[in-house]
Amino acid sequence: MTSVSAIESRPATRPLPMVDWLLVLSLFAVGGALTRALLYTPADAALGAVQRIFYIHVPSAILGMYVACTIMAIGGGLYLWLKDDRLDRIAESAAEVGFVFLTVVLVTGAIWGKSSWGTAWAWEPRLMSALFLWFVVLSYLVLRDALENPEARARLSAVLGVLALLLVPFIHMTVYLFRGLHPEPIVLQPSKPAMSSEMLGTFGYAVLAFTLLFFALVRVRYQWATARDARLALEQA
Amino acid sequence: MILRVVQEATELTPPSAIITNVQDSAPAIPAPQGATNMPARTGPPDTSYYMKLGYVAAIVIFAAYIGLLLKRVAGTRRSR
Numbered sequence: 001m002t003s004v005s006a007i008e009s010r011p012a013t014r015p016l017p018m019v020d021w022l023l024v025l026s027l028f029a030v031g032g033a034l035t036r037a038l039l040y041t042p043a044d045a046a047l048g049a050v051q052r053i054f055y056i057h058v059p060s061a062i063l064g065m066y067v068a069c070t071i072m073a074i075g076g077g078l079y080l081w082l083k084d085d086r087l088d089r090i091a092e093s094a095a096e097v098g099f100v101f102l103t104v105v106l107v108t109g110a111i112w113g114k115s116s117w118g119t120a121w122a123w124e125p126r127l128m129s130a131l132f133l134w135f136v137v138l139s140y141l142v143l144r145d146a147l148e149n150p151e152a153r154a155r156l157s158a159v160l161g162v163l164a165l166l167l168v169p170f171i172h173m174t175v176y177l178f179r180g181l182h183p184e185p186i187v188l189q190p191s192k193p194a195m196s197s198e199m200l201g202t203f204g205y206a207v208l209a210f211t212l213l214f215f216a217l218v219r220v221r222y223q224w225a226t227a228r229d230a231r232l233a234l235e236q237a
Numbered sequence: 238m239i240l241r242v243v244q245e246a247t248e249l250t251p252p253s254a255i256i257t258n259v260q261d262s263a264p265a266i267p268a269p270q271g272a273t274n275m276p277a278r279t280g281p282p283d284t285s286y287y288m289k290l291g292y293v294a295a296i297v298i299f300a301a302y303i304g305l306l307l308k309r310v311a312g313t314r315r316s317r
Contacts, residue, residue, distance in 0.1 A: 051284075108295055224309050
């Protein structure tokens with residue numbers, strides 16, 4: 001029989017939808033962005049067609065590195081303060097989706113590097129620090145999976161999430177601090193973007209589409225985590 | 238006097254006598270041997286293979302994660 005305290009601590013859940021409308025919408029948006037990049041955007045004069053990887057690589061880096069790590073750290077930090085399980089689930093969801101985006105960054109970057117630099121991997125600061133962040137987020141997810149106590153899992157992973165964010169400014173600065181293969185930012189440079197207006201328009205559209213996909217995935221992941229926690233609370237009651 | 242003679246000679250020259258096609262008697266300069274192995278610079282390099290590979294890899298990663306997520310959601314729906 002379910003006790004009153006167990007019912008009160010159980011997360012309030014709505015039924016999980018069969019089809020998430022935001023996810024479907026974001027997939028159409030990403031499809032449109034990639035179609036525009038492939039068919040209606042000119043190829044780079046120096047690099048050729050491979051430069052079009054830019055429209056996946058850079059939005060994925062913005063979302064996987066800056067956005068996901070910020071949500072992971074803020075969610076974790078606020079959890080340490082407020083002890084609200086929803087904040088832990090937000091951090092967990094952002095970390096997992098961010099890990100997927102970071103994986104896309106590393107894989108597409110390696111393919112682009114193989115074409116442009118002649119090697120898929122180079123031991124240079126930007127690539128190494130990005131790989132290090134990938135391992136930190138992976139360890140965050142493995143840590144969560146390894147700990148059975150929900151309170152300890154949330155607390156320890158929150159600390160790791162906050163520490164992971166400290167890496168992000170360092171990764172951002174590597175292209176300025178060290179001499180490496182990776183180029184400096186093309187769009188967000190102080191003077192003006194070194195791109196044509198067509199390329200810039202496609203890039204802006206790709207950033208919007210992938211942002212929509214990121215938050216749609218975080219939303220579905222959060223809803224699933226809420227349903228999972230509710231089921232676990234019911235089983236333990 | 239000299240200018241007048243030149244002017245008359247120019248005016249008297251028939252058009253057929255004007256040389257328009259200069260024949261160079263020197264032998265043609267052979268093309269550099271090293272140039273035969275170099276690709277012609279007709280535009281950007283053909284890197285479409287890597288572009289396709291990058292797009293396919295990214296789509297596969299995203300599709301795999303979305304599939305995993307939907308599988309989890311379906312499993313949770315069944316167990317409710």
